[in-house]
Structure formats: C-alpha cells, structure tokens
Amino acid sequence: MPATSTDLRIAVLGVGMMGAFHADALSSRIRGAQVTVVSDFFADKAAEVAGRVGARVDSDPIAAIHADDVDAVLIASPGKAHDEQVNACLDRGIPVLCEKPLTTDVESAYGIVQKEAALGRQLIQVGFMRRYDAEYVALKKLITDGELGNPLLVHCIHRNPDVPEHFNSEFMIRDSVVHEVDVARFLLDEEIASVEVIAGVATSAAPAGTHDPMLVVFRTVSGRVVTDEIYVRSGVAYEVRTEVVGERGSALIGLDQNLVVKRTDGRWGGSIAPGFVERFGAAYDLELQRWVDAARRGTVDGPGAWDGYAAVAVCEAGVEAVRTGQKVPVVLGPRPDAAGSDAPSADMGTSSQPGIAESSAGITAPDLEAAR
Numbered sequence: 001m002p003a004t005s006t007d008l009r010i011a012v013l014g015v016g017m018m019g020a021f022h023a024d025a026l027s028s029r030i031r032g033a034q035v036t037v038v039s040d041f042f043a044d045k046a047a048e049v050a051g052r053v054g055a056r057v058d059s060d061p062i063a064a065i066h067a068d069d070v071d072a073v074l075i076a077s078p079g080k081a082h083d084e085q086v087n088a089c090l091d092r093g094i095p096v097l098c099e100k101p102l103t104t105d106v107e108s109a110y111g112i113v114q115k116e117a118a119l120g121r122q123l124i125q126v127g128f129m130r131r132y133d134a135e136y137v138a139l140k141k142l143i144t145d146g147e148l149g150n151p152l153l154v155h156c157i158h159r160n161p162d163v164p165e166h167f168n169s170e171f172m173i174r175d176s177v178v179h180e181v182d183v184a185r186f187l188l189d190e191e192i193a194s195v196e197v198i199a200g201v202a203t204s205a206a207p208a209g210t211h212d213p214m215l216v217v218f219r220t221v222s223g224r225v226v227t228d229e230i231y232v233r234s235g236v237a238y239e240v241r242t243e244v245v246g247e248r249g250s251a252l253i254g255l256d257q258n259l260v261v262k263r264t265d266g267r268w269g270g271s272i273a274p275g276f277v278e279r280f281g282a283a284y285d286l287e288l289q290r291w292v293d294a295a296r297r298g299t300v301d302g303p304g305a306w307d308g309y310a311a312v313a314v315c316e317a318g319v320e321a322v323r324t325g326q327k328v329p330v331v332l333g334p335r336p337d338a339a340g341s342d343a344p345s346a347d348m349g350t351s352s353q354p355g356i357a358e359s360s361a362g363i364t365a366p367d368l369e370a371a372r
C-alpha cells in the first residue's frame with residue numbers, strides 16, 4: 001500500500017514465521033501503516049524482509065524501539081525476549097502489539113501491568129488474535145445475547161500437525177494453551193481460578209518426557225469448567241474447536257473451517273487447514289488493522305496488558321500442575337485501575353454479518369493464499 005505522511009511507522013522485532021507474516025500484512029493489506037524498521041537476531045532474515053517491505057534494518061531491537069522513524073512496535077520475537085522489549089516500549093511511551101505470550105514468567109508480566117498503569121494510559125496490546133476471528137466473535141455473541149442460557153462448560157481442542165523439538169510440556173502450556181486461556185476469559189468474561197493437567201499415554205512422536213497430548217482443566221472463579229485437549233504432534237492438520245455448553249443449548253465452532261468436500265475416484269472427502277495462518281489469517285489481519293487504527297487515535301482496541309498477565313499467571317499454574325500432578329490455584333495480583341482491557345466486544349462496530357466486525361483490512365482469499 002502506498003505510504004502516506006500520516007501512516008503509523010512501525011518497527012517489527014523478530015521476523016521469523018509470525019513476524020514476517022505480520023510485516024508483509026502491514027506493508028500490503030493494512031491501511032495507515034508503514035514498516036520502517038526490521039530487527040532480527042539473524043541479519044540475513046532481517047535484510048530479506050526489510051528489502052521486501054521497504055524498511056531499513058537495525059540489528060539492535062532496543063535501538064529500533066527508540067529510533068526517530070518509529071511510532072509503534074510489533075514484537076514477534078520469541079517469548080523470552082518480550083519482557084525487555086515491551087519494557088523498552090513503555091520507557092519510550094509508544095504503542096506496542098506484542099505477540100503472545102506477554103512474557104514467560106508471572107513476575108515480569110505483572111511488572112509490565114504495573115508499569116503501564118503508572119504511565120496512566122494504555123499502550124500495550126497482546127496478540128490474542130482469536131478474539132478477532134469471525135467464529136469466536138459469533139460464539140461470544142451467542143453467549144452475550146443469552147441464546148445458550150447460562151454457559152456451564154467450555155470444551156476446547158487444539159491440535160497442531162507438528163512442532164519443533166523444543167515444544168516440551170511446559171512450552172506447550174505457555175505457547176499453545178495460552179490461547180485457550182484467553183478464549184475462556186474472553187467467552188466467559190471471568191478469571192480462571194485453578195488449573196489441573198491430566199497427562200496420559202504420549203504419542204511416540206513426542207520426545208522422551210514430553211506429555212503430548214495433555215488434557216488441561218480450568219475452573220473459573222464462579223465454578224465453570226473449561227477443558228482443553230492440547231495435542232501438538234497429531235500428524236493430521238491444524239484443528240482448533242471450541243464448544244460452549246449452556247443451560248439452554250450448545251454451540252460448536254471450528255468444525256468445518258475451510259472445508260471443501262470433493263468427490264473423486266468413487267470417494268468423498270474434505271481438507272482441513274494445515275496451519276494457523278490458513279485458519280486464522282483473516283483474524284491476524286483484522287487484529288493488525290484495529291491495532292493500527294487505534295494507535296493512530298492514541299488508544300488501544302484489543303486485549304491489553306492485564307489480559308496478557310492473567311494468561312501468563314494461568315499458564316504458570318498449568319506448568320506447576322504438569323510438574324506436580326496437582327490442581328494448582330491461580331492467584332492474581334490486584335488490578336490497577338488503568339490496566340484495563342479494551343477487548344473487542346461481540347458487537348464490534350458496523351457489520352454486514354451479525355456479530356462480525358467489518359474489516360477495513362480488505363482481506364481476501366488470494367491474500368491468504370499468498371501468505372502460505
């Protein structure tokens with residue numbers, strides 16, 4: 001998209017799989033944004049993406065945050081780097097969209113909540129993109145409209161076809177289950193109070209000592225139960241399903257996404273999205289568009305620092321639950337006044353479909369195709 005003088009000038013930190021996808025989106029499909037700086041641990045990766053999006057390279061991510069040609073930052077470095085980079089954005093007082101998880105330990109996540117609150121304005125958005133997915137938005141609307149009655153149970157399934165070796169049980173909780181933690185908080189609009197993990201027989205594809213799959217059970221503050229099957233080496237495809245069971249009915253999403261039923265050779269069958277980019281491509285772009293629009297207005301319009309912190313706290317309890325086999329309580333610190341969540345609600349602005357916000361990102365199927 002041609003740059004204009006009012007564009008939000010963005011530094012993208014970490015241009016591996018997710019950061020490169022976001023950088024490409026910001027430079028082509030998102031309005032009002034321009035990637036001016038790219039930073040990555042690997043110089044060749046940074047140079048390749050920077051060349052593609054018309055940005056310059058800065059090998060030092062903290063210098064990039066403080067650069068004169070940067071108004072906002074998108075962090076897509078590994079989780080362990082987020083704490084230092086988010087803090088640097090707060091030090092400079094500029095908006096930041098940080099990919100999940102906010103950080104990898106509860107102390108640093110709470111420190112960020114407190115530091116943002118002390119500034120007196122929201123600057124942080126966390127990359128919980130499922131809140132922008134049309135199916136999750138529709139499911140939330142069914143709940144808030146009361147169509148299912150009081151929600152009693154949430155059942156989630158999260159299967160990846162394959163993951164790198166370093167995805168051990170702890171990483172599976174902190175990096176994958178963190179999505180269902182946020183989904184549960186988003187759908188039920190309450191905090192999670194405890195976590196249990198049931199680990200059974202592991203797939204032979206898992207490294208020794210890694211529990212894959214696991215069944216994670218959350219209990220909310222009001223006593224609702226949420227189950228999450230996390231299985232990251234299923235060998236099949238990307239399968240993310242969520243079912244809400246209420247007093248007056250149930251609703252299930254994620255069953256048929258991208259389903260093409262074909263009939264050939266005397267057989268019929270369909271295909272399932274192979275990965276998260278295919279399944280959530282439109283949601284990632286809508287997340288970015290709303291972040292850019294809000295940042296240009298000086299606001300945040302998405303899950304904030306508190307949401308990021310609450311999810312890290314639940315995941316930390318989950319890691320402890322894997323280690324001990326016990327039910328572990330989640331204890332959250334006091335919520336500072338300014339650390340609100342401007343999470344998109346079920347009714348996100350004008351829309352041609354009920355419960356689905358109109359995307360100004362102009363996402364089309366070919367865009368998603370090109371992203372593969």
Ligand SMILES: NC(=O)C1=CN([C@@H]2O[C@H](COP(=O)(O)OP(=O)(O)OC[C@H]3O[C@@H](n4cnc5c(N)ncnc54)[C@H](O)[C@@H]3O)[C@@H](O)[C@H]2O)C=CC1
Pocket residue numbers: 013014015016017018019039040041042045061076077078079081099100101127128129175276
């Ligand atoms: N919302 C979602 O569905 C998804 C979110 N993610 C999140 O995005 C982040 C990145 O994940 P991937 O792209 O899968 O990882 P990746 O490993 O493909 O890319 C990370 C990149 O960051 C670079 N890097 C390492 N340390 C750095 C530092 N200190 N500063 C700047 N760059 C640094 C690495 O060289 C690498 O190129 C993680 O937080 C991950 O959890 C990843 C996949 C999907």
Ligand SMILES: O=C1[C@@H](O)[C@H](O)[C@@H](O)[C@H](O)[C@H]1O
Pocket residue numbers: 160175176179232276
């Ligand atoms: O965030 C993501 C990855 O980092 C994570 O590792 C995957 O399990 C998730 O499905 C994906 O959405």
